[in-house]
Amino acid sequence: MLDWEVIPIPLFGRKNKEKKEEKKEGVSEALKGVLYGFAVHGAATAALKTRMHMEHLFMLMTLGDMLGFPIIPPYYSLKILPYVVPNIKSWKERLFRERDFTDLLSG
Amino acid sequence: MVGLAEFFERKPNIEVVVFAGKGGLGKTTSSAALSYHMAVNEGKKVLCFSTDPQASLSDIFERDLFGKGVVEVAPNLYVVEIDADKKIAEYQQEIKHKIMDMYGLEELPKEIEEYIDSTSAEPAMYESATYDAMADLVASGEYDLYVFDMPPFGHGVRMVAMAEILSAWVDKITEARKEAAEYEAVAATLKGGMQTEDMVLKELEEIRKKMTTFTELMTNSEKTAFFMVMVPEKMAILDTERALEMFRELNIEMSGVIVNQIYPRDLLNKPDLPELLRKKIEMQEKHLLEIREKFEDLIAAIIPMYDREPKGLEMIAKVAEDLMNSRRDLLWW
Ligand SMILES: Nc1ncnc2c1ncn2[C@@H]1O[C@H](COP(=O)(O)OP(=O)(O)OP(=O)(O)O)[C@@H](O)[C@H]1O
Numbered sequence A: 001m002l003d004w005e006v007i008p009i010p011l012f013g014r015k016n017k018e019k020k021e022e023k024k025e026g027v028s029e030a031l032k033g034v035l036y037g038f039a040v041h042g043a044a045t046a047a048l049k050t051r052m053h054m055e056h057l058f059m060l061m062t063l064g065d066m067l068g069f070p071i072i073p074p075y076y077s078l079k080i081l082p083y084v085v086p087n088i089k090s091w092k093e094r095l096f097r098e099r100d101f102t103d104l105l106s107g
Numbered sequence B: 001m002v003g004l005a006e007f008f009e010r011k012p013n014i015e016v017v018v019f020a021g022k023g024g025l026g027k028t029t030s031s032a033a034l035s036y037h038m039a040v041n042e043g044k045k046v047l048c049f050s051t052d053p054q055a056s057l058s059d060i061f062e063r064d065l066f067g068k069g070v071v072e073v074a075p076n077l078y079v080v081e082i083d084a085d086k087k088i089a090e091y092q093q094e095i096k097h098k099i100m101d102m103y104g105l106e107e108l109p110k111e112i113e114e115y116i117d118s119t120s121a122e123p124a125m126y127e128s129a130t131y132d133a134m135a136d137l138v139a140s141g142e143y144d145l146y147v148f149d150m151p152p153f154g155h156g157v158r159m160v161a162m163a164e165i166l167s168a169w170v171d172k173i174t175e176a177r178k179e180a181a182e183y184e185a186v187a188a189t190l191k192g193g194m195q196t197e198d199m200v201l202k203e204l205e206e207i208r209k210k211m212t213t214f215t216e217l218m219t220n221s222e223k224t225a226f227f228m229v230m231v232p233e234k235m236a237i238l239d240t241e242r243a244l245e246m247f248r249e250l251n252i253e254m255s256g257v258i259v260n261q262i263y264p265r266d267l268l269n270k271p272d273l274p275e276l277l278r279k280k281i282e283m284q285e286k287h288l289l290e291i292r293e294k295f296e297d298l299i300a301a302i303i304p305m306y307d308r309e310p311k312g313l314e315m316i317a318k319v320a321e322d323l324m325n326s327r328r329d330l331l332w333w
């Protein structure tokens, strides 16, 4: 399985340390902080999605023909296979749980 | 004038010739004849290539060439008949060893092993292995002319579509990766980390480059010629029409049609002509009329039916004459 916690969200952490000063700066500044947090959090979510999306791309390119849509001619997908071997198991497990993984393809 | 001599005068920069068409109509015969003509009569360095497991080039050149690498069968005429089964088996072994080396495994996980083994059963595996071999040979640039004797209906057209799909995916991955980098979350998605991804991308780029270089050559009608081989029979006419349609859809130019195995009509003047043969010639007439009507401008060469199977250099030389400068009256009597 992928370890989701590993994804660094550096700005979020820094903001927390500046908490004391923030308080003095009033409501508007606090709101700004919340919005900022949102934005950063949004970015992180997008990054999470992208990251997952990329793994799908890599795996689909290599093993697409297993699922019935070949992307690379099989002679060449064997060339990629060695690199994705450690990911195959978790990818397959996740794929079967995915509600609609065609979303990921089009996204 | 009918015959390929006229075609090559018009297109002097042709580097690749592909003979396509249904089984048993004369692709191998035409390939051997053209290769012979270009090498022996025109002094070009020619490579004639096939992956036919029936070893039909060995058959027609009367030499054991199958799986033997490149063999010079006449001055300037080189022939290679690839043993695709063997090539694929060796390649699968290579991949298995690579995986074991990469991860320090004593043996492969069963699932992976089964997956690799299962790929040899796919027709697409044969096809892509064949194109890979073709692409390597063409990229070597060692020959003036490459003649590809294709398996029935494997005319390289699917490869063109595949190259486009692959290109789109490589673009998509590269773009997705940039996007991830912008979010500073440059976390690697594959277990080996960024390095593994870089290696996969590098491999993908190489594959894309190989495929696009090859398909660009194959779709350049000044450098590559596709000829459909047919015979005067109903099925062959239908199949040729279908193939023409497919080429048109993919925007690839079909260089011409070769009509093979036509019984010369002057046989009809022979008093001792066997009744069966007479019937056959009469049957052929309506198909010839249809071919005239349907493929008129595309007819590039006409080859008669010989009294025996063309085998050996002497007979190949005879076919080459007919292929390059055809007897017009066989079709327009
Ligand atoms: N013009 C001809 N006259 C007499 N025999 C011919 C002629 N053309 C081809 N043949 C014979 O017909 C058979 C099929 O021809 P050829 O092997 O060239 O076809 P092919 O299209 O390469 O077949 P395959 O799809 O099986 O590879 C061969 O035995 C060949 O010798």
Ligand SMILES: [Mg+2]
Pocket: B027, B028, B029, B052, B056, B149
């Ligand atoms: Mg053949």
